[in-house]
Amino acid sequence: NATKEVVVRLTKYKNVLEKLRSLGFVKVFSDNLADALGVSPALVRKDFSFFGLSGKKRAGYRVEDLIAQLNHILGVDEIQRVIVVGCGKIGTALMRYRGFAREKIRVVSGFDVDPAKIDANAPVPIRDLNEIPYIVKSESIRVAILTVPETVATQVAETLIAAGIKGILNFAPILLKGGNGVVVQNINIALELENLFCLLRFADK
Amino acid sequence: NATKEVVVRLTKYKNVLEKLRSLGFVKVFSDNLADALGVSPALVRKDFSFFGLSGKKRAGYRVEDLIAQLNHILGVDEIQRVIVVGCGKIGTALMRYRGFAREKIRVVSGFDVDPAKIDANAPVPIRDLNEIPYIVKSESIRVAILTVPETVATQVAETLIAAGIKGILNFAPILLKGGNGVVVQNINIALELENLFCLLRFADK
Ligand SMILES: NC(=O)c1ccc[n+]([C@@H]2O[C@H](COP(=O)([O-])OP(=O)(O)OC[C@H]3O[C@@H](n4cnc5c(N)ncnc54)[C@H](O)[C@@H]3O)[C@@H](O)[C@H]2O)c1
Ligand SMILES: NC(=O)c1ccc[n+]([C@@H]2O[C@H](COP(=O)([O-])OP(=O)(O)OC[C@H]3O[C@@H](n4cnc5c(N)ncnc54)[C@H](O)[C@@H]3O)[C@@H](O)[C@H]2O)c1
Structure with a gap:
């Protein structure tokens, strides 16, 4: 049941992205995130498109945008x-x-x-x-x-x-x-x- | 995670087999059980071999034996x-x-x-x-x-x-x-x- 583990996966993406941000990354590709999580790039892109996380397959995703959008979906800034x-x-x-x-x-x-x-x-x-x-x-x-x-x-x-x-x-x-x-x-x-x-x-x- | 739903599936097999027994069935084939549960015959045979439930692919499984073995695995007769x-x-x-x-x-x-x-x-x-x-x-x-x-x-x-x-x-x-x-x-x-x-x-x- 893919939706059951969704919050776990999204939280892992967020953690990886925050690390990448602290290392100075501005952009990231689905392959990088896929490697970091040990999943296929296709699953990363599927998750991102499912959640409307914006980015382009060629140009990659903006780390800051992804973090902001994930924060919103994960509701970390709200009770x-x-x-x-x-x-x-x-x-x-x-x-x-x-x-x-x-x-x-x-x-x-x-x-x-x-x-x-x-x-x-x-x-x-x-x-x-x-x-x-x-x-x-x-x-x-x-x-x-x-x-x-x-x-x-x-x-x-x-x-x-x-x-x-x-x-x-x-x-x-x-x-x-x-x-x-x-x-x-x-x-x-x-x-x-x-x-x-x-x-x-x-x-x- | 196949093991997470195991007790649910085994309980369904048992329920179907008890109904078949009450209808007078002595033997049953994996296809019958597969149809009753809406799963593939391959999954039924995989479950049965995993749990050591005896039977022959050609001759089929004895309903009474299956019920007794499932009762034991499901522990219905013990606290x-x-x-x-x-x-x-x-x-x-x-x-x-x-x-x-x-x-x-x-x-x-x-x-x-x-x-x-x-x-x-x-x-x-x-x-x-x-x-x-x-x-x-x-x-x-x-x-x-x-x-x-x-x-x-x-x-x-x-x-x-x-x-x-x-x-x-x-x-x-x-x-x-x-x-x-x-x-x-x-x-x-x-x-x-x-x-x-x-x-x-x-x-x-
Ligand atoms: N309360 C809930 O609804 C709830 C929901 C989900 C998860 N949990 C988890 O369940 C666990 C217990 O939660 P709780 O709310 O009942 O907490 P609680 O503080 O009310 O109960 C914990 C109990 O464990 C005992 N204890 C402490 N150290 C022990 C030890 N070394 N050996 C044996 N007993 C020991 C305490 O004396 C206490 O009675 C926690 O890990 C919590 O995260 C609780
Ligand atoms: N106690 C457990 O550890 C546990 C574990 C798994 C599942 N459950 C399930 O959780 C549910 C509650 O279990 P419990 O042990 O706390 O039972 P309980 O009898 O202690 O609590 C049930 C509560 O629901 C209230 N209630 C009854 N009808 C209501 C209604 N129409 N609207 C609102 N409230 C109503 C009762 O007044 C009571 O306070 C049950 O369905 C039970 O099967 C409980």
Whole structure:
């Protein structure tokens, strides 16, 4: 799945380009970047054209332009705001995850239906599910982490999409589909463990 | 990564074979299974030979034998025991995850270095890190979930491997390598979110 590793590859291009800039390079060709990453020049050009990174095959790419464009796509100069929907065991762990700040990811609000979980004064407020459309609009939220029970995951996802959410990181063990401009990434931790066990049992045979 | 989806494919083969068995099939050919799964017969034969599933290309595979062998590989008739190392925010969420039971996965113990977290009488006991070698040996544990801070993840992984752990599901945002018969699966939630944001920003351009 080529899009799954995209941010990893783009980050590597950026790192290489920053090194080249510090060495005084003004231009670079896809072959140089391909060598540095250990990929084919064709993949580099494919990535660059996919992301609209400007350059000419003959004259090469301007290092400074590429860095600026990659910075924009990688969003390194902006806080990336997310909401967490379903503030139970795993939702709460994610809301308090310190590792997000380093990636400039900030959880701006949690949402739940259980009145016991609602807390408007928490450092990261937890609001009622009904407030999603208002918050998504007023805070321009595009990405939501979905950590509700699987019995309600599909309908809550629909609520999110109707409210304007464009990207969902889904932890419920159901296959949530995106479509219509909405990207869904499914994380199935039980399946990852099953896979590990499966590979170990095979290794025994 | 072919091994990542292995358990998904093997489970599909099993489901198809159980349906065929209920229809009275005694034998099946790779082409039948290939059609049912929408994959090539070559992939089916490659999977089956990789997993040592017996059969002859001409005579076909015996449905009952395949089901029994797949059951064994998928471990459906056995409880799969895991330990959780690092019982903080995300470790605790995983220790209490109800969804594991359905996959016959059971967390038999947690481990931590913080005395405040140690609790031998909890429903799932949390023990001191020093007790890992003893528990891994006495309970024949082969898989560990690693949810310690990234600053100690590499050394704790070494402790686990030295104790006999063969599979690690790693949540720390460092690239942990396996090797020497140890399988490591890395889950990087911040990176998955970064990827989502990246794809959305691209979709805007
Ligand atoms: N706990 C884990 O480690 C873990 C691991 C993998 C996957 N998951 C998945 O993540 C999801 C949450 O798991 P959990 O263990 O945190 O469960 P949980 O029961 O602790 O939390 C679920 C939360 O969702 C809330 N909720 C219920 N209906 C809602 C709705 N319609 N809208 C908004 N919020 C709603 C509940 O009030 C609760 O706070 C489940 O789908 C589970 O399968 C959890
Ligand atoms: N919280 C999340 O949602 C989240 C998401 C993605 C990744 N992670 C990763 O998971 C790991 C744990 O995150 P967290 O938020 O739960 O952190 P945490 O600080 O809440 O928990 C860490 C736990 O590990 C224990 N610990 C420290 N050193 C140890 C050692 N040497 N041996 C055993 N236990 C030790 C601590 O006492 C603590 O209980 C980190 O690597 C983090 O980057 C967490």
